Amino acid sequence: MAEAPHVDTAQLMELLSFSLGAYYGDFTLAAASENLTASQGKALTVLRRGPSAMRGLAETMACDASNVTGIIDRLEKRGLVRREASASDRRVTNLVITAEGERVTDAIRAKMHTTRDGLNRLGAEDRDHLYALLERVFVSRPE
Numbered sequence: 001m002a003e004a005p006h007v008d009t010a011q012l013m014e015l016l017s018f019s020l021g022a023y024y025g026d027f028t029l030a031a032a033s034e035n036l037t038a039s040q041g042k043a044l045t046v047l048r049r050g051p052s053a054m055r056g057l058a059e060t061m062a063c064d065a066s067n068v069t070g071i072i073d074r075l076e077k078r079g080l081v082r083r084e085a086s087a088s089d090r091r092v093t094n095l096v097i098t099a100e101g102e103r104v105t106d107a108i109r110a111k112m113h114t115t116r117d118g119l120n121r122l123g124a125e126d127r128d129h130l131y132a133l134l135e136r137v138f139v140s141r142p143e
Helices: 011-033 038-048 054-061 065-077 097-109 113-120 122-138
Strands: 081-085 091-098
Touching: 011 038, 011 097, 011 113, 038 054, 038 065, 038 081, 038 091, 038 097, 054 065, 054 091, 065 081, 091 097
Parallel strands: none
Antiparallel strands: 081 091
16 A cells, blocks of 8 residues: 655645634734734733843844834733833843733633634644644754
């Protein structure tokens, strides 16, 4: 019996592009339901992982620091983030998500129905495998 052909990198990239597009659309709608832009929602999601300097947030979001300043100004005005002087370097301002910012981030995730429904169709073992694969592809650094 012949072995099924393996999926090549181009096919994986195409499926990943489709998947990320669906995720981004779902995220954008959920953020809008909380009166946030996708960029504001992304900033909250990044800050949910922990405080960040403005430059670090800009790098993570792959945008110019001047864009991040505007995003943070609007989030701060809504009480979703706050600025704090760094304990180790007073010249650096750290951005910290507030309890209200965490609540809004949770609300966005809860409203991402397309993404949640798709992931919920996976069994626990498949979710574990998907997590491990995504971590290997995007998070793990070569030794």
